[in-house]
Amino acid sequence: MPAEAPLLQVDRLRVAFPSPRGEVAAVNDVSLQMGREKVGIVGESGSGKSITARAILRLLPPYADISAQAISFKGENLLDLSEKEMRRIRGRQISMVMQDPKYSLNPVRKVGEQIGEAYSLHRQASKRQAREQTLEMLAAVRIRNPEQVYNLYPHEVSGGMGQRIMIAMMLIPEPSLLIADEPTSALDVTVRLQVLAILDDLVSQRGMGLIFISHDLELVASFCDRVVIMYGGRVMEALAAGDLHSSQHPYTRGLINCLPKVQGKRGRLPTLERDAAWLTADFQGGARQ
Amino acid sequence: MSAPMLMIEALGIVFGHGAARNRALQEVSFSVPQGGSFGLVGESGSGKSTVLNCIAGLLDRWTGTIKVADQVLQGRRKLSFSRQVQMVFQDPYASLHPRHTVDRTLREPLAIHRLGDASRRVVQVLREVGLGPQFRFRYPHQLSGGQRQRVAIARALILEPSLLLLDEPTSALDVSIQAEVLNLLQDIRTQRHLTYLLVSHDLAVVSHMCDQLAVMCQGVIVETISREQLQSGEISHPYTGQLLLAGKGYDRAAIDAFQDFLPTSQQ
Amino acid sequence: MDRPTGIITRTRDWLLSDTPASATQAAAGRAYLGLRLFGRNRLAVLGLAIIVALVALALFAPQIAPYDPIATDLTNRLQAPSTSHLLGTDEVGRDIFSRIVWGSRLTLYIIGLVAIIAAPVGILVGTVAGYFGGFIDIVLMRLTDIFLAFPKLILALAFVAALGPGIENAIIAIAITSWPPYARIARGETITFRNADFIRAIRLQGAGPIRIITGHIMPLCLSSLIVRVTLDMAGIILTAAGLGFLGLGAQPPMPEWGAMTSTGRAYILDHWWLITMPGTAIFVVSLAFNLLGDGLREVLDPRSDS
Numbered sequence: 015m016p017a018e019a020p021l022l023q024v025d026r027l028r029v030a031f032p033s034p035r036g037e038v039a040a041v042n043d044v045s046l047q048m049g050r051e052k053v054g055i056v057g058e059s060g061s062g063k064s065i066t067a068r069a070i071l072r073l074l075p076p077y078a079d080i081s082a083q084a085i086s087f088k089g090e091n092l093l094d095l096s097e098k099e100m101r102r103i104r105g106r107q108i109s110m111v112m113q114d115p116k117y118s119l120n121p122v123r124k125v126g127e128q129i130g131e132a133y134s135l136h137r138q139a140s141k142r143q144a145r146e147q148t149l150e151m152l153a154a155v156r157i158r159n160p161e162q163v164y165n166l167y168p169h170e171v172s173g174g175m176g177q178r179i180m181i182a183m184m185l186i187p188e189p190s191l192l193i194a195d196e197p198t199s200a201l202d203v204t205v206r207l208q209v210l211a212i213l214d215d216l217v218s219q220r221g222m223g224l225i226f227i228s229h230d231l232e233l234v235a236s237f238c239d240r241v242v243i244m245y246g247g248r249v250m251e252a253l254a255a256g257d258l259h260s261s262q263h264p265y266t267r268g269l270i271n272c273l274p275k276v277q278g279k280r281g282r283l284p285t286l287e288r289d290a291a292w293l294t295a296d297f298q299g300g301a302r303q
Numbered sequence: 304m305s306a307p308m309l310m311i312e313a314l315g316i317v318f319g320h321g322a323a324r325n326r327a328l329q330e331v332s333f334s335v336p337q338g339g340s341f342g343l344v345g346e347s348g349s350g351k352s353t354v355l356n357c358i359a360g361l362l363d364r365w366t367g368t369i370k371v372a373d374q375v376l377q378g379r380r381k382l383s384f385s386r387q388v389q390m391v392f393q394d395p396y397a398s399l400h401p402r403h404t405v406d407r408t409l410r411e412p413l414a415i416h417r418l419g420d421a422s423r424r425v426v427q428v429l430r431e432v433g434l435g436p437q438f439r440f441r442y443p444h445q446l447s448g449g450q451r452q453r454v455a456i457a458r459a460l461i462l463e464p465s466l467l468l469l470d471e472p473t474s475a476l477d478v479s480i481q482a483e484v485l486n487l488l489q490d491i492r493t494q495r496h497l498t499y500l501l502v503s504h505d506l507a508v509v510s511h512m513c514d515q516l517a518v519m520c521q522g523v524i525v526e527t528i529s530r531e532q533l534q535s536g537e538i539s540h541p542y543t544g545q546l547l548l549a550g551k552g553y554d555r556a557a558i559d560a561f562q563d564f565l566p567t568s569q570q
Numbered sequence: 571m572d573r574p575t576g577i578i579t580r581t582r583d584w585l586l587s588d589t590p591a592s593a594t595q596a597a598a599g600r601a602y603l604g605l606r607l608f609g610r611n612r613l614a615v616l617g618l619a620i621i622v623a624l625v626a627l628a629l630f631a632p633q634i635a636p637y638d639p640i641a642t643d644l645t646n647r648l649q650a651p652s653t654s655h656l657l658g659t660d661e662v663g664r665d666i667f668s669r670i671v672w673g674s675r676l677t678l679y680i681i682g683l684v685a686i687i688a689a690p691v692g693i694l695v696g697t698v699a700g701y702f703g704g705f706i707d708i709v710l711m712r713l714t715d716i717f718l719a720f721p722k723l724i725l726a727l728a729f730v731a732a733l734g735p736g737i738e739n740a741i742i743a744i745a746i747t748s749w750p751p752y753a754r755i756a757r758g759e760t761i762t763f764r765n766a767d768f769i770r771a772i773r774l775q776g777a778g779p780i781r782i783i784t785g786h787i788m789p790l791c792l793s794s795l796i797v798r799v800t801l802d803m804a805g806i807i808l809t810a811a812g813l814g815f816l817g818l819g820a821q822p823p824m825p826e827w828g829a830m831t832s833t834g835r836a837y838i839l840d841h842w843w844l845i846t847m848p849g850t851a852i853f854v855v856s857l858a859f860n861l862l863g864d865g866l867r868e869v870l871d872p873r874s875d876s
């Protein structure tokens with residue numbers, strides 16, 4: 015890695031929520047470092063993936079207790095920024111795509127207008143310019159008939175199309191880092207891969223960093239450069255995607271083995287035997303970095 | 304071979320009128336032998352759930368023939384039908400009544416069918432789906448997704464049906480939980496000699512669970528093959544091939560070759 | 571965890587248990603969490619306290635009221651508030667405090683009966699229309715619209731004019747004009763649940779419409795309805811007071827708050843307490859129901875359910 019600061023560095027992040035039975039840590043001791051690459055965060059639901067992503071963007075509800083040694087983005091500690099400065103980061107530098115595009119779009123306005131508005135907001139562009147740019151963006155996420163899609167309302171677009179629109183919208187400020195929280199979980203297999211191909215192109219063409227959150231280990235292994243595996247709010251291991259299948263960590267192995275395969279045998283699938291020892295800070299299950 | 308448990312011939316249904324007219328199913332035919340397990344695979348919107356809803360009597364105005372255990376289904380289902388066919392729904396967060404405890408959810412079908420000994424049956428069916436008695440008085444919000452799906456399976460089993468309709472029973476679950484639920488479903492099938500009709504968008508799940516499968520695309524079955532044929536790659540329709548390829552993970556070159564299939568592109 | 575708090579801790583743990591051992595414990599735990607949420611809303615607790623006080627006032631009226639609310643005492647008419655007559659006396663010498671205390675019974679009687687008549691009618695019409703849809707829905711909803719189209723007070727006036735003045739007729743009139751909004755709410759909620767998987771599941775298990783509507787759909791409509799009825803209580807009290815004020819509700823010498831303000835009107839300049847005291851009572855109780863309704867909304871709103 016060159017001498018410049020890493021794109022994103024998270025150091026010992028901890029997030030806790032109050033509950034009727036006392037404070038519960040949803041994320042504990044999570045560290046992460048990445049450059050302009052595709053990093054996957056994988057884990058079962060409730061393992062703290064979304065909370066980690068939201069903590070980076072400081073998008074958690076006010077009652078959440080966030081602490082970290084540092085969350086530095088391009089060498090700047092996000093924890094020290096004011097809310098106003100943070101809005102600048104969220105708008106221009108780091109974007110986030112959520113699982114369900116329907117909740118992120120205004121249901122009573124045309125999708126094209128919404129993208130155009132996001133564009134004018136960032137570039138102070140004229141209406142016509144915004145429209146042209148929007149159509150270009152829609153084409154960039156490989157929507158074949160941008161003119162037509164421009165005039166649709168959110169409920170009129172399919173899941174795959176909606177997700178492409180969200181990605182187009184998030185890319186307008188040309189962020190250096192895109193966080194995609196299960197962007198493809200609700201999509202069909204083929205559409206899912208097509209959306210990933212778009213993200214892939216954007217990373218390689220624009221030199222963007224991508225955090226791709228998913229619970230599909232095989233997909234992440236085939237798509238990302240590196241994988242961070244989470245369980246119970248902690249990082250189990252972080253490794254290169256290519257090394258995933260040789261991982262020794264029992265959790266990672268469990269996640270890989272429990273998948274049914276077309277070529278697999280008929281009998282019982284191996285299941286995951288969870289172990290409380292994984293949650294101790296010094297557990298050395300596998301090739302930990 | 305004995306008489307099929309389920310036989311469907313030329314099933315069709317149309318939703319909407321005029322411009323919104325949508326032929327959601329066309330000429331769907333297949334049959335599932337007694338004790339067999341049959342899979343329906345296809346992308347969302349291909350009509351898989353609609354097939355199950357027609358069988359279950361949750362939709363009417365369909366055309367064609369549906370026979371369950373040699374009985375032709377017509378009009379409103381009789382009460383005894385519930386003891387023959389049950390269904391497990393896709394979304395465990397939407398399929399349990401939010402204000403009813405597990406106990407109430409499981410007791411209700413017993414009350415409807417005037418089956419006695421409710422308490423014992425509830426505890427027993429809970430044990431069968433791998434939930435201890437401590438889960439009996441919980442509300443759905445106190446259960447994880449996997450536990451909810453187990454309760455939904457228990458609810459389907461408590462009337463001791465012979466045909467189980469499974470509508471993507473694991474697609475809302477984590478892979479680790481999916482494995483447990485699939486194992487459970489397999490165990491139950493062998494113990495109770497059930498017949499399964501399983502719907503999924505995941506070829507791997509269907510191939511793991513079923514002897515036979517039909518691939519659906521936009522309301523039409525494009526091909527029906529056995530598990531062995533799928534594994535050895537004896538597939539005749541390119542759409543099946545594309546699904547198979549898509550299940551193998553991210554491969555840039557393959558994705559660029561994907562096409563949109565229309566059911567008419569058969570052969 | 572020391573001795574004296576032992577039993578409290580244990581009760582708490584029992585209530586918050588993730589593994590309730592009976593249906594009662596499960597329901598109690600749910601209620602406890604709801605109460606805690608409610609308890610955090612200070613104003614709602616204040617509203618509840620006022621309503622509890624009102625109920626206590628009504629229950630123990632004979633013990634609390636120092637005088638007979640009806641017996642006139644012309645030698646003592648129009649006395650200003652003093653130690654012997656806390657809130658003064660009215661134009662025929664009746665103790666206003668005693669009348670307000672006894673009047674709380676009438677107020678509770680009115681809102682209780684209206685709620686008991688209007689809420690069930692509304693929920694029944696709404697859930698049936700929403701569940702069956704089609705023709706039944708159209709007929710029931712047009713009927714609802716007709717009732718909804720009339721201004722509430724005017725319709726109540728017309729009814730009372732037709733049936734004759736009196737508290738029972740006032741209650742019937744208010745109930746008849748109150749149910750349509752409840753039917754609307756219930757229908758709206760029903761439509762969102764009608765095709766839910768848990769309703770499809772119970773249909774597939776052979777349940778008929780009566781069981782589905784009463785056992786599965788109504789409980790889900792209940793929370794928004796309770797909130798709405800509570801918020802409407804203030805309006806009901808005001809309508810009843812309005813009818814009383816116009817002489818169409820409770821008839822003299824009944825100590826109904828609205829009727830009291832009505833007679834007090836004639837003395838407003840020289841003897842302010844005649845109208846102010848019952849007016850304040852109406853205001854405080856209406857406000858209390860509004861505060862309570864807002865608090866209940868937070869607790870019962872299905873959207874705040876996790």
Ligand SMILES: Nc1ncnc2c1ncn2[C@@H]1O[C@H](COP(=O)(O)OP(=O)(O)O)[C@@H](O)[C@H]1O
Nearest residue numbers: 031040057058059060061062063064065066075
């Ligand atoms: N607003 C919240 N309040 C309390 N607990 C929360 C909240 N949001 C999430 N959690 C808890 O944090 C944990 C991690 O959640 P999340 O990061 O969303 O998991 P996932 O890996 O599925 O994205 C979960 O156990 C969840 O219950």
Ligand SMILES: Nc1ncnc2c1ncn2[C@@H]1O[C@H](COP(=O)(O)OP(=O)(O)O)[C@@H](O)[C@H]1O
Nearest residue numbers: 318319327345346347348349350351352353354
């Ligand atoms: N009750 C309904 N009314 C109108 N259209 C419906 C209804 N149910 C399903 N459809 C339509 O039928 C098609 C097939 O849907 P569905 O069976 O749910 O697909 P799948 O389960 O394969 O995802 C879709 O185009 C859907 O919009």
Ligand SMILES: [Mg+2]
Nearest residue numbers: 063064065195
């Ligand atoms: Mg998440």
Ligand SMILES: [Mg+2]
Nearest residue numbers: 351352353470
């Ligand atoms: Mg479906």
